[in-house]
Amino acid sequence: MSYNSQVETFVVGDLVCFTGYEVENPPLAHKIGIITKVGLGSKHYRLYDIYWIHSGSITAVNAKHLVLTYLK
Numbered sequence: 001m002s003y004n005s006q007v008e009t010f011v012v013g014d015l016v017c018f019t020g021y022e023v024e025n026p027p028l029a030h031k032i033g034i035i036t037k038v039g040l041g042s043k044h045y046r047l048y049d050i051y052w053i054h055s056g057s058i059t060a061v062n063a064k065h066l067v068l069t070y071l072k
Contacts, residue, residue, distance in 0.1 A: 008063060010035045010048055018050075020065030030054045032069060 010016060018031040032053055039047035039060055047060045 008066070008068065009046070010038070010063065010066065010068070012036060012038065015069045016048075016050065016066045017069045018061065018065055019067055020061070 012035050014035045016033055016035060018033070030052070033050035034053065035048050036051045036058060037049035039049060046063045048063060048066065049058055050061050050066075051058050
């Protein structure tokens with residue numbers, strides 16, 4: 001399986017978990033957020049705006065650092 005086929009595509013409202021690089025190891029609750037906007041990008045590089053439930057902040061995150069927190 002190629003790397004690109006492993007990166008998921010998300011839609012607004014999806015509940016996701018951040019799996020990217022961490023300097024520290026925060027609790028799982030700090031890694032859960034909701035997709036609020038599908039950003040620009042190519043097939044290999046798509047950004048999503050994520051509303052982080054714990055902190056109330058919004059950041060853009062690459063799809064390769066996200067997974068769904070539930071199964072469809």
